[in-house]
Amino acid sequence: LEMERELVEAIRSGQLVLHYQPIVDGRTGAVASVESLVRWQHPQRGLQYPGSFIPVAEDSGLIREIGLWTLEAACQQLARWKTLGRHPGSIAVNLSAINFKDSALIDQLTELIQAYGVGKGELTIELTESTVMTDTEASLKTIQALRGLGVSLAVDDFGTGYSSLAYLKVLRPRRLKIDRSFVRDLPDDPDDCVLVKAVLGLAEALDIDVVAEGVETEAQRDFLLQAKCVQQQGYLHAKPMPPEQIGGLLRTWP
Numbered sequence: 596l597e598m599e600r601e602l603v604e605a606i607r608s609g610q611l612v613l614h615y616q617p618i619v620d621g622r623t624g625a626v627a628s629v630e631s632l633v634r635w636q637h638p639q640r641g642l643q644y645p646g647s648f649i650p651v652a653e654d655s656g657l658i659r660e661i662g663l664w665t666l667e668a669a670c671q672q673l674a675r676w677k678t679l680g681r682h683p684g685s686i687a688v689n690l691s692a693i694n695f696k697d698s699a700l701i702d703q704l705t706e707l708i709q710a711y712g713v714g715k716g717e718l719t720i721e722l723t724e725s726t727v728m729t730d731t732e733a734s735l736k737t738i739q740a741l742r743g744l745g746v747s748l749a750v751d752d753f754g755t756g757y758s759s760l761a762y763l764k765v766l767r768p769r770r771l772k773i774d775r776s777f778v779r780d781l782p783d784d785p786d787d788c789v790l791v792k793a794v795l796g797l798a799e800a801l802d803i804d805v806v807a808e809g810v811e812t813e814a815q816r817d818f819l820l821q822a823k824c825v826q827q828q829g830y831l832h833a834k835p836m837p838p839e840q841i842g843g844l845l846r847t848w849p
C-alpha cells in the first residue's frame with residue numbers, strides 16, 4: 596500500500612522515465628529499431644526496474660495510468676527525435692495484458708497518433724505470448740484495430756508460453772521476439788539451435804520478422820547470423836539507455 600501511494604505520486608510528479616534498448620542489425624550494429632523500458636527514478640531508492648513495481652501497478656489498477664503514460668512518453672520521444680533529424684525506425688512499448696484488454700486503448704492510441712504525428716509502422720506494441728494467445732477472439736479484434744492505426748504488434752518472450760501455431764497464422768504479428776532463454780546456450784546446446792532455427796523457418800513462412808533477445812556473446816551473434824536472424828537485441832550490442840544517450844546512434848531523418 597505504501598508503494599501504491601508512492602507510485603501515484605511518481606506518475607503525477609514525473610518520476611517515471613523511459614530508457615531505450617536498440618534492436619540492431621547484427622551484421623553492422625546499426626540500430627534498426629528501439630524498445631522502451633520503463634524505470635522509476637525514486638527520490639530515495641534511486642533507479643527502480645519494472646520488476647519491482649509493475650506487478651504492484653497491475654494489482655492496484657495503476658497499470659492503466661502507467662500504460663497510457665508510457666505510450667504518450669514514447670510518442671513524444673519519437674516526435675522529438677524526428678524534430679532533431681533522427682529516426683529510431685520504430686519504437687516498441689511494452690504493455691501489460693490489462694492494458695491490451697482495456698477497451699479505452701484504441702481510442703487513446705488514436706488520439707496520441709494524431710497529437711504526435713506518429714506515422715504508420717513507427718509505433719510497435721510489445722506483448723507477451725500469453726497475453727495475445729489467450730482470448731484470441733478479442734485479441735484479434737484489438738490487433739486488427741491496431742493494424743488499422745498503423746501500429747505493429749510484437750510478441751515478446753516467444754517460446755516461453757503456449758503458442759498455437761494456428762493462432763499465429765490468424766493473429767499475424769509483425770514481429771516475434773525469441774526469448775533470451777533460448778539464446779543463452781547457443782551455439783552449444785543442440786536443442787536450442789534446432790528450436791531457434793525452427794522459429795526462424797516458421798516466421799519466414801508466415802512473413803513475420805524475428806528478433807533474437809538476450810544476445811550477449813559473439814558466438815551467439817554469429818550463430819544467429821548464420822541462421823539468417825539479422826535483427827538482434829542484447830548486451831553484446833547495447834544495453835538499455837536514457838534517450839539522450841541513444842539519440843546519436845539513430846539514423847538521420849528524413
Ligand code: G
Nearest residue numbers: 631632633644645646649665688689690691
Ligand atoms: O527493463 P527490464 O529489463 O528490467 O524489464 C523487465 C521486464 O519489465 C520486461 O519483461 C519488460 O517487458 C517489462 N517492462 C519494461 N518496461 C515496461 C513497461 O513500460 N510496461 C510494462 N507493462 N512492462 C514493462
Ligand code: G
Nearest residue numbers: 689751752808809810811828829830831835
Ligand atoms: O521481457 P522483455 O523482453 O521486455 O525484457 C527486457 C529485459 O531484458 C530488460 O530488463 C532488459 O534490461 C533485459 N535485457 C536486455 N538485453 C539483455 C541481455 O543481453 N541479457 C540479459 N540478461 N538481459 C537483457
Ligand code: NA
Nearest residue numbers: 630689721751
Ligand atoms: Na519487451
Ligand code: MN
Nearest residue numbers: 751752772808
Ligand atoms: Mn522479452
